[in-house]
Structure formats: structure tokens, C-alpha cells
Amino acid sequence: xxxxxxxxxxxxEPEEPSTRTGSISGQRVWLLDIAKNRxxxxxxxxEVLLQERGAEVRRTGKPTFSKPxxxxxxxxxxxxxxxxxxxxxx
Amino acid sequence: xxxxxTLSQLPLQPVGDGPRDVLATLPAVLxxxxxxxxxxxxxxxxxxxxxxxxxxxxxxxxxxAARLARRTRLDVPVFAQPPPYEASRTLGVExxxxxxRVNAQGEVEERVVGWDREAYERMLGVELPADAPSWxxxxxxxxxxxxxxxxxxxxxxxxxxxxxxxxxPVVPPTPERIEAMLGGRAPxxxxxxxxxxxxxxxxxRVAACAVLAGCRPEYFPVxxxxxxxxxxxxxxxxxxxxxxxPAGQVIVVNGPIRDALGLNSEIGALGPGARPNLTIGRALRxxxxxxxxxxxxxLDRATLGHPGKVSCCIAENEEASPWEPLHVQRGLPAGSxxxxxxxxxxxxxxxxxxxxxxxxxxxxxxxxxxxxxxxYWWPLEAYSLFVVCPEHAELFRAHGxxxxxxxxxxxxxxxxxxxxxxGQGETTARVLGAQSDEEIPRWDDPARILLVVAGGPAxxxxxxxxxxxxxxxxxxxxxxxxxx
Numbered sequence: 348x349x350x351x352x353x354x355x356x357x358x359x360e361p362e363e364p365s366t367r368t369g370s371i372s373g374q375r376v377w378l379l380d381i382a383k384n385r386x387x388x389x390x391x392x393x394e395v396l397l398q399e400r401g402a403e404v405r406r407t408g409k410p411t412f413s414k415p416x417x418x419x420x421x422x423x424x425x426x427x428x429x430x431x432x433x434x435x436x437x
Numbered sequence: 438x439x440x441x442x443t444l445s446q447l448p449l450q451p452v453g454d455g456p457r458d459v460l461a462t463l464p465a466v467l468x469x470x471x472x473x474x475x476x477x478x479x480x481x482x483x484x485x486x487x488x489x490x491x492x493x494x495x496x497x498x499x500x501x502a503a504r505l506a507r508r509t510r511l512d513v514p515v516f517a518q519p520p521p522y523e524a525s526r527t528l529g530v531e532x533x534x535x536x537x538r539v540n541a542q543g544e545v546e547e548r549v550v551g552w553d554r555e556a557y558e559r560m561l562g563v564e565l566p567a568d569a570p571s572w573x574x575x576x577x578x579x580x581x582x583x584x585x586x587x588x589x590x591x592x593x594x595x596x597x598x599x600x601x602x603x604x605x606p607v608v609p610p611t612p613e614r615i616e617a618m619l620g621g622r623a624p625x626x627x628x629x630x631x632x633x634x635x636x637x638x639x640x641x642r643v644a645a646c647a648v649l650a651g652c653r654p655e656y657f658p659v660x661x662x663x664x665x666x667x668x669x670x671x672x673x674x675x676x677x678x679x680x681x682x683p684a685g686q687v688i689v690v691n692g693p694i695r696d697a698l699g700l701n702s703e704i705g706a707l708g709p710g711a712r713p714n715l716t717i718g719r720a721l722r723x724x725x726x727x728x729x730x731x732x733x734x735x736l737d738r739a740t741l742g743h744p745g746k747v748s749c750c751i752a753e754n755e756e757a758s759p760w761e762p763l764h765v766q767r768g769l770p771a772g773s774x775x776x777x778x779x780x781x782x783x784x785x786x787x788x789x790x791x792x793x794x795x796x797x798x799x800x801x802x803x804x805x806x807x808x809x810x811x812x813y814w815w816p817l818e819a820y821s822l823f824v825v826c827p828e829h830a831e832l833f834r835a836h837g838x839x840x841x842x843x844x845x846x847x848x849x850x851x852x853x854x855x856x857x858x859x860g861q862g863e864t865t866a867r868v869l870g871a872q873s874d875e876e877i878p879r880w881d882d883p884a885r886i887l888l889v890v891a892g893g894p895a896x897x898x899x900x901x902x903x904x905x906x907x908x909x910x911x912x913x914x915x916x917x918x919x920x921x
Contacts, residue, residue: 350610350612351645351648352645353649353723355637355642355728357637411676412676413673413680414676
């Protein structure tokens with residue numbers, strides 16, 4: 348029997364993950380605060396740990412955890428970063 | 438065809454070391470049974486050790502058929518008939534156990550359905566244990582409710598196999614039904630991308646969801662308006678679709694289209710019974726779950742969810758309302774038809790049969806929202822949808838209270854000192870930063886209180902649908918494009 352599908356069955360081409368660096372020393376690491384309760388507190392600790400390991404840490408954030416990050420934020424991370432940590436909290 | 442030829446052609450599979458051909462057992466009592474039927478189990482156990490002349494025909498796969506004989510200690514020849522249970526269908530076995538006394542020519546001479554001790558004693562010529570019960574009704578044969586062999590019915594199972602469901606049976610979206618649902622609209626027209634997986638909602642896919650939900654074609658304009666409203670970025674369907682919160686999408690329908698479609702705004706307005714309400718709400722939810730990929734347990738991570746996430750479509754009882762309808766309050770012209778989308782939790786009933794003044798009633802309604810979301814999270818920075826029953830609405834009408842006045846009175850009545858909201862659990866930054874005696878209102882703004890009227894003429898039961906917090910989810914109203 349033939350049916351009309353409710354699904355969008357288009358398949359997105361898989362994308363290769365970026366090359367693993369093997370080390371965070373000297374890397375530009377973005378910390379993305381998703382604006383959950385106590386996200387900043389959690390990221391403060393992560394920042395210290397990353398800096399101890401030689402990372403150059405940069406901070407940015409989403410206006411709200413409930414929506415995808417604005418394009419500008421994603422672009423900034425992509426253009427000016429080597430690694431990113433998106434951090435949840437609560 | 439002779440009776441024995443009919444029997445020989447039935448796809449019965451011999452089990453164990455017994456006869457390979459059922460004809461070799463004749464004359465015999467063919468006992469049809471299956472393992473999920475308590476009456477079958479009782480019958481087989483009663484015949485254990487006294488089953489000379491009995492042949493078990495189990496509506497099971499061979500391994501299960503052997504197990505059934507073993508667990509009931511019935512030591513007789515066993516044949517299995519796996520789906521689609523052709524032997525049962527051919528011999529008219531619609532219930533089990535059914536015992537067919539079959540002669541050497543393969544003719545059925547007697548039929549006993551269910552457990553009937555006297556009938557079995559007569560048929561087998563033995564005395565059976567006198568234990569109660571002496572009679573027990575039969576269960577349905579698997580051939581009756583297993584749809585794999587039934588023409589047409591297996592379509593419903595197919596829908597489950599495909600995952601095109603919310604857990605309830607759906608109407609298969611055949612091209613003919615889609616065409617009727619579309620009513621001449623362009624199937625490939627894009628409505629938008631549905632979060633969270635951003636599947637593209639073409640009209641055809643929305644129509645597929647409407648068909649699956651059980652909508653009639655005339656409901657489609659309302660479904661379409663609801664989908665368009667839900668896809669407005671301000672509604673933040675993305676957040677709602679993936680959250681661990683229970684909130685779902687509530688549709689409020691206003692205007693003449695309510696009557697045109699037979700939407701129920703009266704008795705049981707939030708409850709079961711009305712096809713338009715249930716299927717329109719369900720269609721929107723299927724668009725989110727299927728086209729948008731927001732299926733519970735996958736991208737939809739709701740800890741509990743709530744029953745309104747299957748379907749929640751409320752028609753406002755404008756005729757019983759002292760106020761302007763919700764869509765008019767929100768800027769659309771009177772006489773237009775519209776849907777208003779609200780992100781909301783499950784309804785909480787509010788019983789008030791004693792208030793004599795609008796002030797008392799407004800206070801009761803408002804305080805009912807005190808524990809929605811959390812008893813300590815004040816103020817709520819999201820919408821609470823109050824469904825006011827006609828008798829409650831009448832009290833406000835009798836005193837000339839406009840909607841705004843009711844909202845203000847509810848807002849003013851419900852507040853608690855910050856000190857009482859601290860130290861019990863999670864609370865807001867505002868509470869944490871306030872003096873202990875500072876009164877914190879239930880909502881950050883009276884406009885967070887949405888009022889619609891619905892329900893039957895008798896009974897003073899209103900309801901509040903709690904908020905969807907942290908989503909910045911706006912209330913969105915969309916006119917329904919339709920013609921009478």
C-alpha cells in the first residue's frame with residue numbers, strides 16, 4: 348500500500364568532525380554559557396582547569412538555553428576558536 | 438473438496454514426536470487453544486491424563502505450542518498453527534478453547550466452545566474432575582484479533598511499524614485521503630521548518646499528520662493555522678519540543694469556525710468526546726513529533742509529559758462569555774476565526790461553588806495557580822491559561838467585571854512574602870534578593886493571566902493550565918483562512 352509520509356526523509360550529508368588536536372595547550376578554547384541556572388559558576392571552574400593546562404580561554408554565551416545559539420555567536424566561535432565547550436548547569 | 442482434503446491442506450505444523458499429519462489422528466477431538474487464554478489453560482489442565490482422542494491445535498508458533506502442552510501436562514498429539522491462523526479461520530474457530538469432534542472422513546460432527554465439563558465428558562466418554570468451575574466462557578481466537586492476516590486491518594499495525602503514531606491507532610495516510618485533506622492546495626507548498634529536527638512542513642506532510650490524527654478535510658484550515666502559529670519564532674516551539682518540562686502546545690479556537698466544524702466549547706470542553714477538538718490538537722502534536730522529530734523519548738526529553746501532549750484543543754464558549762473572545766482581545770476583528778497557541782502544562786481543576794462576590798472568585802482562581810510549576814518559584818514569568826466555566830463567568834458578568842479587572846484582581850490577590858518562599862527549594866533571583874517581608878506577586882505581570890470561557894452550563898469548575906517556564910514562549914494568534 349502506498350502512503351504519504353509525514354516525515355521529512357531528506358538525509359543530510361554527514362560532516363567530518365574537525366581534526367583532534369591531542370592537546371589543549373595553546374589552543375583557543377571557547378566556553379559557551381547556555382544561560383542555564385549556575386552555568387557561569389560551572390564554567391568559571393572549567394575555565395580555571397583549562398587555563399592550568401595552557402589553554403587560551405574565551406567566554407561567550409547564548410541569550411537563552413531554550414533556543415539555538417544566534418548565528419553570530421556560532422560564527423565567532425568558528426572563526427576565532429580551536430575548541431569549544433558548551434556547558435549545561437542547573 | 439472433501440472434508441478430509443480440506444483438513445489435509447491446512448498449514449498445521451506437527452510438534453514433537455507425534456503424528457506428522459492431522460488426518461492420521463482421526464477420528465479425534467481437535468482442541469483449538471492458545472497460551473494467553475485462561476479458559477484454554479483451564480481446559481487443557483482438566484484434560485491432562487484424560488486426553489485420549491484429543492489433538493491439541495495451538496494458535497502458536499511450534500515452540501510455544503510445545504510449551505503450552507508441557508505446562509498444562511496435556512500429553513496428546515500437538516499441532517501448531519502460527520499466524521495467520523488459517524486453520525482457525527477455515528474451520529470457523531472464533532473463540533478458544535473450541536473442541537471439534539471430527540470423524541474419520543474429516544467432517545466436524547460436534548463443536549464445544551469454552552470450558553463445559555459435561556460436554557467434554559460426553560464428547561470424550563470420560564469422567565473429569567468435579568472441581569469448579571464446571572463452565573467458563575471462551576476467549577477470542579488469535580485469528581480474530583491478530584491482524585496480520587486480515588485484509589485491510591494490517592494497515593493499522595503497519596502505521597505502528599513505521600512509527601507514524603503517538604501511541605494510539607492512526608488513520609493511514611493514503612494518497613486519496615491526502616488529496617481530500619489538501620482540498621486543491623499545492624502539496625509541496627512549504628509552511629516552515631518544524632523544530633527540533635527542522636523537518637520541512639510541506640502542506641502534504643501537514644495533511645498526512647491531519648489524516649493520521651483522524652481529521653476530516655474541513656478541519657484542515659484550523660490545523661494549518663495552528664501549525665503556522667506554532668512555527669512563529671516567538672512561540673519557541675524548539676524549546677518546548679525538547680524540554681524536560683511537561684508543557685505541550687494548547688490550541689484555543691475562536692470564531693464562527695467553531696460551529697462550522699462542530700468544535701465542542703460546552704460540556705466536557707477539556708475532555709473526551711469531540712472529534713474536531715481531539716483530532717485537530719492531535720494533528721498539531723503529530724506535526725511536532727513526526728515532521729519535527731520531537732518524539733517522546735527521542736528528541737522530546739519531557740520527564741513526564743502530560744496527557745494534553747496527545748491533544749489539547751479548546752474552543753472558547755464565546756456565547757457564555759461576558760468578555761470579548763480571546764482572539765478579539767488579541768487584536769483580530771470580531772467575526773473572524775482564529776487559533777491562539779499557548780505553551781502550557783496540564784489542566785488543574787478549580788472548584789468554587791461558594792463565592793458570592795467577584796473579588797472572592799478572582800481570589801480563588803488566582804490562588805489555584807499558587808502551586809503550578811513550583812510552590813516557591815514566584816513570580817512566574819510565563820503565561821497561565823485560565824479556563825473559566827460559564828457559571829463563574831456569569832458571576833463576573835453580573836457585577837460588570839471586564840476581563841482586565843478580573844486579571845488585575847487575581848494578580849493583586851495572590852502574593853506571598855519573600856521570606857516564606859525561601860529555604861524550601863528552588864526559587865527566583867527576585868525572591869532571593871528581596872527583604873523577607875516584601876510581597877512577591879504570583880506573576881511578573883497581570884498580562885500573564887489569560888482568560889477564556891469554556892464548559893457546560895452547570896457546575897462551578899474552572900481550570901488553570903500552568904506555565905511553560907524559561908522558554909520566553911509568546912502567545913501567538915493566527916487567523917484561520919477558510920470559507921463557509
